[in-house]
Amino acid sequence: YKSREIERRSLDVDGLKRSFLEWLVYSVGKDARAATRRDWFHTVALAVRDRLVDRWMDTTRTYYQQDAKRVYYLSLEFLIGRLLTNSLANLGITDQCRQALDRIGLNLDDVVEAEPDAALGNGGLGRLAACFLDSMASEALPGYGYGIRYEFGLFEQRFEHGWQVEYPEQWLQFGNPWEFPRPEVLYPVQFYGRVEEFRDSVGERAYRWVDAERVLAMAYDTPVVGYGGDTINTLRLWSARATRDFNFGHFNDGAYMKAVEQKVLTENLSRVLYPNDATEGGKELRLKQEYFFTSASLQDILRRYLQHHSNFDSLPDKAAIQLNDTHPAIGIAELMRLLVDQHGVTWDKAWDITRATFSYTNHTLLPEALEAWPVRMMERVLPRHMQIIYEINAKFLNRSKARAAGDNARLSRLSLIDERGDRRVRMGNLAFLGSHKVNGVSALHTELMKQTVFADFHAEFPERINNKTNGITPRRWLHQANPPLAALITSRIGNGWIKDLSQIKALAEKADDLVFREEFRRAKRKNKKRLAAYIARQTGVDVQVDSLFDVQVKRMHEYKRQLLNILQAIALYNEMRDNPTVSWVPVTKIFAGKAAPSYHMAKLIIKLINDVAKVVNHDPSVHDNLKIVLLPNYNVTAAEIIMPAADLSEQISTAGMEASGTGNMKLALNGALTIGTLDGANVEIREHVGEDNIFIFGLTAEEVNDLRASGGFNPRDVIASNPSLKRALDMISTGVFSPDDPHRYHPILQALTDGGDHFLVTADFSDYCQAQQAAMDLYRDQEEWTRKAILNTANMGWFSSDRTIMEYATEIWDVHPVKPEHPA
Numbered sequence: 001y002k003s004r005e006i007e008r009r010s011l012d013v014d015g016l017k018r019s020f021l022e023w024l025v026y027s028v029g030k031d032a033r034a035a036t037r038r039d040w041f042h043t044v045a046l047a048v049r050d051r052l053v054d055r056w057m058d059t060t061r062t063y064y065q066q067d068a069k070r071v072y073y074l075s076l077e078f079l080i081g082r083l084l085t086n087s088l089a090n091l092g093i094t095d096q097c098r099q100a101l102d103r104i105g106l107n108l109d110d111v112v113e114a115e116p117d118a119a120l121g122n123g124g125l126g127r128l129a130a131c132f133l134d135s136m137a138s139e140a141l142p143g144y145g146y147g148i149r150y151e152f153g154l155f156e157q158r159f160e161h162g163w164q165v166e167y168p169e170q171w172l173q174f175g176n177p178w179e180f181p182r183p184e185v186l187y188p189v190q191f192y193g194r195v196e197e198f199r200d201s202v203g204e205r206a207y208r209w210v211d212a213e214r215v216l217a218m219a220y221d222t223p224v225v226g227y228g229g230d231t232i233n234t235l236r237l238w239s240a241r242a243t244r245d246f247n248f249g250h251f252n253d254g255a256y257m258k259a260v261e262q263k264v265l266t267e268n269l270s271r272v273l274y275p276n277d278a279t280e281g282g283k284e285l286r287l288k289q290e291y292f293f294t295s296a297s298l299q300d301i302l303r304r305y306l307q308h309h310s311n312f313d314s315l316p317d318k319a320a321i322q323l324n325d326t327h328p329a330i331g332i333a334e335l336m337r338l339l340v341d342q343h344g345v346t347w348d349k350a351w352d353i354t355r356a357t358f359s360y361t362n363h364t365l366l367p368e369a370l371e372a373w374p375v376r377m378m379e380r381v382l383p384r385h386m387q388i389i390y391e392i393n394a395k396f397l398n399r400s401k402a403r404a405a406g407d408n409a410r411l412s413r414l415s416l417i418d419e420r421g422d423r424r425v426r427m428g429n430l431a432f433l434g435s436h437k438v439n440g441v442s443a444l445h446t447e448l449m450k451q452t453v454f455a456d457f458h459a460e461f462p463e464r465i466n467n468k469t470n471g472i473t474p475r476r477w478l479h480q481a482n483p484p485l486a487a488l489i490t491s492r493i494g495n496g497w498i499k500d501l502s503q504i505k506a507l508a509e510k511a512d513d514l515v516f517r518e519e520f521r522r523a524k525r526k527n528k529k530r531l532a533a534y535i536a537r538q539t540g541v542d543v544q545v546d547s548l549f550d551v552q553v554k555r556m557h558e559y560k561r562q563l564l565n566i567l568q569a570i571a572l573y574n575e576m577r578d579n580p581t582v583s584w585v586p587v588t589k590i591f592a593g594k595a596a597p598s599y600h601m602a603k604l605i606i607k608l609i610n611d612v613a614k615v616v617n618h619d620p621s622v623h624d625n626l627k628i629v630l631l632p633n634y635n636v637t638a639a640e641i642i643m644p645a646a647d648l649s650e651q652i653s654t655a656g657m658e659a660s661g662t663g664n665m666k667l668a669l670n671g672a673l674t675i676g677t678l679d680g681a682n683v684e685i686r687e688h689v690g691e692d693n694i695f696i697f698g699l700t701a702e703e704v705n706d707l708r709a710s711g712g713f714n715p716r717d718v719i720a721s722n723p724s725l726k727r728a729l730d731m732i733s734t735g736v737f738s739p740d741d742p743h744r745y746h747p748i749l750q751a752l753t754d755g756g757d758h759f760l761v762t763a764d765f766s767d768y769c770q771a772q773q774a775a776m777d778l779y780r781d782q783e784e785w786t787r788k789a790i791l792n793t794a795n796m797g798w799f800s801s802d803r804t805i806m807e808y809a810t811e812i813w814d815v816h817p818v819k820p821e822h823p824a
């Protein structure tokens, strides 16, 4: 028994090896000859998990004993990806683990490949939440993530005849070794029913929610290992369970099958992640998901608080709750309900506590992406919350009325209810009003918030809006994803950068060092070879390792303008065919990204890229100087292969539309040069890397705004005056890329012409092509290109999510690092 205990903690090669063999036999239930790669993954993960548990409990106990202020990050998405490499690296036992596996005749890299990619998110917002978890743990901040344990993550994308087809993503199929089910951590969550008014013990009007349906939320905990392995925080995800009493009623009636059916329906609540990264209006199940996890999280937060306190006065001193977009914004009404209805706090006091506890991050200005739930639905699903929202609104509008001085348009814009058409609850307004701080995710985005969606609220509460420019974790996005470059950096400046990315600045002086440049290129080339092999495996296309790897990887969206990129590719293809004797810079255009299943235009753009790729890649007249690939099923794992291998980073959204971007940061940190518009965090990337080391083109946000406002833009004129654009569009419209269906791309051409080209693809085309030309010209000068690439890496230190998270901690949450205490 004693030796077993030591075994579970040992970090040396022998101890790890013995642990692996023991886990394989006694927990996975296989012998070494019969074990599959997946068995070994489970074995290694379970053994590594053992090494976390003591420190995890130490961390949790220390927070409890010190009654530390905690921050709760409420997010409907956590795009974490794989955890094995991450856990090993943060614990600092990668080498030991590799050697231990060597001795069993196994390769760590193969074992790692058997882990499914946890895709509990759509894109930027979900990945940001995952980077924040890593940074909170690495900065020793008492931070908890709360979300949903979806049984199915983001769909798996395949291409069939060039079209996107979605398949269920069954990440839990073979079990999840990282999670700890907590069947005893169970909270009731209610839906439907009605509200009854009654008189409380002192004769005051009070309300209770009755005849509601009940669902249980059960917790699953995943340890979040900080760098160095000292702090280990918790990600708590909720899973829906049917209540037992509910089923028994039916059982006694003999309606057994009905009861089981009901149970399945109830548990659908946590079945699947919604695959839209912009709102699709009004799906009831989505509203129920939002309330389900928010209510369970708040009950859990209050339970923890009440272990040390007997009233709620100091809740804001002990808990900060961050709303990741409006998806958990119903939490504001829910905390009011819990305080007022369940715990007897007075309304005004409850409101002060609520506001002091919540803060809200906005991630988009797109009007179609601002959540607005139909009042009719809210009244049915969450009747008491609808009342509370009316009450908050009435009190607020009453107060504002005095200042609005008869400006009814202004009052109706401030209202929590959109009264136009079917009445809707504006979740952004609720989140703003119920928070003490509201932040945007880049400097430009935050300014635009003040000028557009929240202009009226900003006038009312000028201190509330603040900026927190996004960041990325250097552990996953440089240290783990890019071993060749990480090793090179460490060889020159030591490994302090992993924990404090600002130190990477010291590389800047090496940009003029010929030997360093050579080694930097060699690291990039290694990564490009790895990506080339991945491309060959995934698509069958062979690409030249020494071509310019031009990368656009992100969700498929019209505003992100993959269309602009593929049009430029067609124009370049034509130039190459027209001028076969010119010595062209070989270019590989790499795309990857999923489209929301109901977003037809985005899916048509996917088909277009695949159709163009097929023609170009098989045309011998371009002599392999241009290849186009669209990689299927972009996810965190694919990103870890792609980011380190890019030469050029495409960040070409219509200015004013991309809130921040975070792929832009991952690519620049890994030594890609950016070609981009002055949008989102690109603006700040330019400031940091220097304008000589980035290719900026296109209309600015202000120019876009003016152009749209004046209505003075006719895409047909622009097309007519640009022969290469006209030719590219003509090729699409005459079926050069779709001979089987020449009219296939009519909707795209329509949008670019009669549709008014809302995303200004034609308006920016010529400037974009010039910037592309400048990039290709520079690429001929490999020394100069490498110099600029190094300066990108060296100047990206500020974009660490450690910096971002410390700004949240000091300026919004007032939470402080707490060092875990380890008992002797």
Ligand code: 26Q
Pocket: 122, 123, 124, 125, 126, 128, 274, 275, 276, 277, 278, 279, 280, 286, 363, 364, 369, 371, 441, 470, 658, 659, 660, 661, 662, 680
């Ligand atoms: C809402 C309601 C119903 C169904 C789905 C949704 C939904 C889901 C996901 C709406 C939006 C999202 C995701 C948005 C997102 O990822 N936004 C990105 O956030 C990043 C992190 O701040 C930014 O860098 C990106 O610019 C922004 O697009």
